[in-house]
Structure formats: structure tokens, C-alpha cells
Amino acid sequence: MNINRKLGVFGGGQLGRMLIQSAINFNWEVRTLDPDAQAPCRNISHFTQGALKDYQTVYEFGKSCDVLTIEIEAVNVEALKQLEKEGVKVFPQPHIIELIQDKRLQKQFYRQEQIPTADFVLTENREELMRYQDWLPAVHKLGKDGYDGRGVQILRSVEDLSKGFDAPGVLERMIPFEKELAVIVARNESGEVKAFPAVEMAFHPEHNLVEYLFAPAEISQATEVKAQEIAQTIISKLGMVGLLAVEMFLTKEGEILVNEIAPRPHNSGHHTIEANQVSQYEQHLRAIMNLPLGDTEALSPAAMVNVLGEAGFSGEARYEGLEEILQLKGVHLHLYGKTLTKPFRKMGHITITDQSVESLKEKAQFVKKHFKVKA
């Protein structure tokens, strides 16, 4: 077995940080590239400051590594394609990153492969968007460069149409869903595929970020199987190597519709670090290094609470309530090494494990109430 390999990661954020924590166990030397000199990976990897969208920067960084992966999709795909041509392993493969960078291509892929998803039309500009009054209520998504709640508009009324994007986008029917689910699935180079159990997400009503997550999702066995199958189908049809997070709506009628996919470790899989046999990070590493995938079994019910910068505070982060929450059994802190806080910035997450779902939910509320990031 060839280990001691150099793993290059595009992006030096929290996902890279947790990937490094896992890569250490495999003797892989991690190199990270990020435009921010204060990126969370700066002190725990061979860190290069540079632009992820710049061809030459991406190419040169990539040439110094044996295997390349991403922790953010917004990377120069042309450079990745060239690196792939020159024999560097790039997982997920560049053409898949390209597909996922564009929500319009993503939606067309679902349609073509008969993967259930909300009905949609492509829109080129705001003027064209105005024609779709009969699609309301709807969601307008920017084709490219949306991230973490940015690049998405909810359009309820005719007046709202003017808030839509004046750039190529996709207009989707609004789904009156019962729950939002996510399944993380992995596929290695040999074609082995394994899905994690579905999780249930609760979004913050205002800023459209995951606020809580519960695992396992409270759904029927049939829905669980269906959700995992859909995720497995997508990664297999893509022929993708790596980790794919599939966010889905469960409708009131019990239908599952795919909402978004991300070809990398994902916010909806953080709890796997403590709550599953294998974590999403180790699974991603196993997939891209073509090692056998780990067993995804859940060891315990878990809740994940995002630690977001408190509204009204910007500046050097101060954490309140650490002592209080660390007194609780099964509370696992993960801070992301960010010096500065601002409203709703993701500063960390906390996973809570507890065999009792009731006690789990109480602890999640306690953590949410007592742990604050201020400045």
C-alpha cells in the first residue's frame, strides 16, 4: 500500500480542517490552497495563499500533489482538467465539479436521469423571469457562484419577481415539504458505493443556513431506503469518486425530491465524526485513495448545532457558555479556528450524542441557548 502521499485540498476552510484531522491518521501530508491568509487550515497543513479561480495558481499548486480534492466547489475547472490529463488524481473529477458549479446543469442532469426533483425552467435574465408569474410561489437560483444561502431567492408574489437574479438562473416550483433530509454517499475508484443513514435538517428561517440537524431522521424505513437509493443512484450515474451530499425534500405525500448536491464533505455530515462507525471525512479519504469504504452504521442518535456568529457582533470572537455546555455528557465541540466573527458566520459546530432522543433534543436546546459567539 502506497501511503505517505501528498493530498492537495482546494479550500482551507472548516471542511478542510476536519479532513486534515482525519488525514493525520493515514500519514497523508495535506497541502491546502485558500485566498484567505487567516483560513482555518493555515496552521495545521502546508498552506498556500492563493486564488482558487486562477488557472496558474490552481495548476501549480496541483502539480505539487499526488491526489487532489476540494472542500469548496468554486475552483478553476480548466486547471483541474489539465492536471487530470497530466496524471494527477483529481477527485471529484473536474467534469463533475463543473456540472455541480452550475445549478442549471445540475437540474438538467436530474431530468435526464429521471431523478426526482422539483419542476423547473431555466431563465436567462430578469426580463425573462417576469414571464413566469404562473410559477409562483417559486425559488429562483443563480446558476453559478451561489453558496451557503447566497444566490437563492424565494419568490412568493408578482412583486417578488423583481428580486430575482438578472443572470442565468433556474426557477423551481416551491415545494411545500414536510421535512428536509440529507444523505451522504461515497464511491471509491473501484466503484464501491456506501450511503450514510439519512439525517433531518432544520433551517434557520432568516438566513437559510442549517441550524440543527438530527440523526437518524424520523422517517419510515421505506423512506429511509428510498432516500439512500436516490443518493446511490446519483453518485453512480455521475460515476463520481469521493463524497456526495444529497439534500432532499420529503413532501407531505411522502415523495422525495432532490434539492441540491455537493461533491465533498458537508455540513449535514459533521455528526458522523462522533456518531457513526466511520466519519464522512475518513470516508471521503478512503474513497479518493481507493481504499475500502467504511461501515456507515450509526452508533448513537445525534444532533448537530451550528455555532453561528451572534447577530449584532463583529470583530475578534469571544465564546460564551463553554463551561456550561462542556459539563453535559456527549457534547462535542468543534471550533473552526476563525479569529473574526460576524453575524451568522459559521464559527464552529457542536455535536451531541445521546442514546435517548428526548434527552438529545433537550441538550441541543440547552447548547443553542447557552453557547454564543460574540465580539
Added chain:
Amino acid sequence: MNINRKLGVFGGGQLGRMLIQSAINFNWEVRTLDPDAQAPCRNISHFTQGALKDYQTVYEFGKSCDVLTIEIEAVNVEALKQLEKEGVKVFPQPHIIELIQDKRLQKQFYRQEQIPTADFVLTENREELMRYQDWLPAVHKLGKDGYDGRGVQILRSVEDLSKGFDAPGVLERMIPFEKELAVIVARNESGEVKAFPAVEMAFHPEHNLVEYLFAPAEISQATEVKAQEIAQTIISKLGMVGLLAVEMFLTKEGEILVNEIAPRPHNSGHHTIEANQVSQYEQHLRAIMNLPLGDTEALSPAAMVNVLGEAGFSGEARYEGLEEILQLKGVHLHLYGKTLTKPFRKMGHITITDQSVESLKEKAQFVKKHFKVKA
């Protein structure tokens, strides 16, 4: 809560490496000092190459940090005492490191505090040692600078006495023990004390290193309680802040005798990363940062297998059998980032978790048989 602190670690080996994996979650910037330019912590911390026994090196490194700890005992204590005087937090405290650096002082401490331990005499040189023929069979230990099986001689016959150390040492009665146990206990600055459940160790007959470890130890509830109490008593009597590993003999008569102590994360606690609510590494960090200690409850039975360099191989390490062992559920790999292997060098460890003790033992045997470090 004051986080974002600079934690200085003396020693940049595998214990430091796993401590860093945990410190990342708390936003602590870790700085390590080690004489070896290829030390396991070199790429994942702010690394300084330098001698741990040199006053000036230790002092200057220490001045750049807010809190100092060790992952090896062999550090210049005078420099640590000076740093402590100047207000740097040093945990474990320098006078405790000094005590533990000297096995003679350790044994006298047990006697003075009525902590059960094998009967002993102090010896100044080999000539004096020769007088103790009536103590055989016995164990002769070098007072200072022993480490990982070095500095210990088993003396069975009168001829063996000449193998004893010609330097200040301690001669202990050989204990015909039933089992070797270890309890890891932590104490924070506020005086809170928590012990992990006892584990059972199996040593390799030749090279005196832990070969396997099983948790929980197969002992009576009464012995479990007694073992934990002894560990708690020692750390409390020492008034020590940090993590203390207490290795003990369980005699055929059910008596517990303290063998050795180590004031830091320890080989006998690696399994806590996956098998307990809190890991020994996080517990150590909580203790030295004066945070509430974590719950030590075991989540699963576990086995820990040390990954040692195969006899007969020296040079750049190659790992055999990785694919085979990673196919097993509950097998957790931890490699230590060492480039070169040599016979019996600790290259990593593997923790196996399984709710069935029988299956756990089978997997431990499988791992031991299939995973090899060669060159």
C-alpha cells in the same frame, strides 16, 4: 471564556500528534518542540527543532506560549520552574515532572502516601546491588532516563545481578501478577477529578511494550472501583493538573500494586478516542485549560493493537494489509507520521470497537496477523 490560546507541547511525537488532533476542536494553536526534524508533529503545528533537555531552548520556547504541557517527561525541569515563576501555566507542574523523572522518588512517594506498590530498596551502584541476592527474582530499574522498556532489567538469578544498572536505581520484588491494568485519571486546576475505566494490557514478552490492550478490563466491580480509587488518590495527593496514567499489577490474591505512573496521555488510553465519551487527549486539554472534565464512560468494548516495526526491517516504511483490515467494521487506523521504520518502533496503533467482546478479540488477532510495517 479565553480561547485562541497558544499551547506549547514539549515533544513532537505521536502523543503530541493526537493531542493536536483534539486541540484543533478548541481553536488552540499548538506549538511543539522536538529534537527530531522528522518528528510526527512537524507538519501539523508550529514546529521548533530543539533539545528538550537544554535550559535555554526550553525557556525560550516556553516564553512564546500561554500554557505548556508535555508529551514526554524528559524535559529540562529548571527551565519549566523558571517559566512557572514568570507566570506561564505549566501542567503537569514542574515539581511533579521532576518527581516522575526519577523512579526512586516515585517509589518513595508511594511509600510515604501509603499507596500500595511492590516492596523495594534503593541501590546506588552495581556493587551495592550484588548484596540483594535474597530479593530475587526482582526488577531493577534505572532511577532516571528509562523510557518505553529501556532502563528496566528482570533479575532472576544471582548471575543476572551483573546485568543490573551501575547507577542509582531501585530494586523491586518481582510481582507474580494475574493481570496488568491501567487507569487514566485527570484533574483540572479547580480540583475536579475523573478516572477512565480500567483497561487490561498484554505486553510483548520480548521487548516489553504493550502489544494489545482490552477495555474494559475483565475484573470484578470491586477491583474496578479499587483501581480507579488508587488512581484518583495518587493524582489528588500529587495535586497534579493534567492527565495521569497509572499502571498497576493485579496479583493472584486480588491485590492492586502501583507499578508506574506517567503524567501525560498514554499508550493505554489511545482507545478512548473512539470508545469513550471523551478521549484522553481532550480530557488532558480540558484539565490543563481548567475546563469541566468530560464524562469518561465507555461507549463500546475496545481493543488497541500497537503497530510496531516488523523485526528484520529498517528503512522507509511500507504498510502491508491496509485494505484487508479496513474492510472490517470498527477498525480505526492511527499512523504516527514516521517515515522510517525499525524493529519494534511504534509506527501507529489500531483501535477496534465492537459490542461483542468475542468478535473484538477475533478482529484484534486478524489485525495483528495481517497488518505489517516493513521496509
